Amino acid sequence: MPARDTDTAIGAEVFSPRYDLSDSELEELTVRLLAERARELPEHYRLVAIEVDGRSPFSNVGRHVERVVFEATFGNDAAEMTDEYGAYEETSTFFISIDRETHTPSGVLRIIEDSQHGLKSLNDAAREPFNLELDEAFRFHAITDPTEIWDIGTVAVLPDYRRGEAAVSVQLYRAMYLSALVHSIKHIVSIVDDRPLRKMRDFLGIPFVPLADTPPGPYLGSKKSHAVYGYVPHFLPKARAHRDTMRGLLVRNALQRLVDGTEDDSISLDARPGA
Template sequence: MTDRRVAQETAEFTPGYDLSADEVGDLTAELLASLDCDWPAKYRYVGIEIAGDSPFSNIARHIERVVFEESFGNDAAQMTAEYGPYEAGSVFFVSIDRSTEMPSGALRIIGNSPRGFKTLNDARSEPFSIRPADVADQHGIDDPDALWDVGTVAVLPQHRSGAGAVSVQLYRAMYLSALQHGIDHLVSIIDDVPLRKLVGFLGIPFVPLAGSAPGPYLGSPKSQAVYCHVPDFQPRTRRHRWTVRGFLARKALARLARGSDDDALSLVS
């Protein structure tokens, strides 16, 4: 279930990163109350897809700003400058902790927008120096409407334990939504530390974008521009369960590859 009805009925909405803690709490409680979902009590974390022009989407922007400011020094002004041009193509997946009725993490997708894709635009410059034509040729991308840009993934510090439950839920929600929308390709620029976990422990088939090398990006000392072929996502994560690292991440992979907690997701029907 997505929040497009609320977004369409709201005449004025301004994307923002400066919500107070009380405003985030009130908005999250309102979001949960607006959904007709009877989640089983066992699901502490629930994932919700939110249109980028919904007032509820500022919950996700708040998470982005808090996490990226702490990690890379990206304050609200910089986040607005970086992602403002892509708001028209943005959709968010938000994870909410039902025990506190507060958000725990968010993932931003940028679809085919009037400004294109942030990853492809930014990767033209140093340190990546990737030509979009090379991306299209090497990865077989011939339809921009079949491409999503994973613009941000942010999990609040107090929710980064529990076998990566929040980040796994966000990636699972994104994958299922990609299938529903006929998305074949993902691109992103990801900091080296989470990227090693995503590939090494979860088996998500990210590869260097057009064979590029890593480099500094938006405050991260080492990030990699990456590509993922969506049809390979589930087969690769399923096979990864039988590797040594996959065994260590078996609980997370049960959620990611087998969808053991899909009932905790509220996506487009």
């Protein structure tokens, strides 16, 4: 990725990744992040998505949301999150959704880039229950350059923002897709719980397939998770074709946002496609 201003210090603060912010710390960081990016975001949007480098203190807003959601859903507390993601913190980028009316975060999507530590989903897929060799995955999906892969490390949305066509997950997927175009990313990998994966594929038409035909299994507190793969150039045409299906018609407004980018100016990226 291009070099970025990571805002590694806020005042006298020394940054370290944290998953357990206090209410006051969460509020302060969220308000500061909004203030910094406000000029880029039209005032009429209540929910905005902001891309944040994983080395920035603002990224702890995203980590806090991850922990809150995963602890409630799968029992993953701050210590477990630190243990699981510690090797990947410096190569993480967070797309953070914020509710401007309440000045609180509403959701987050984390991507992990390749490094000396590899990609978390591929590393984890090499172990039980998936037992998938890295070389096999690369051959199966014709991957030749690991720098062209993004790992969706997490998608976490707070309960009040999960339902309806305005669900922030749509905004987060769109933000990730636009950023992937900027950085010439061709391949997406992830390990996803069964329930959100079904929603992503069946209703939004996001074309995830089993990673090298690997069957699902239990993973980090989830009883049934899937190791998945997506080819980025297929995302837009597949989702566009999905609009005309019965399930696509049920969420047509959400698909307009995802496919046509009808609310792209509610998203603040580090760089824009074509910029």
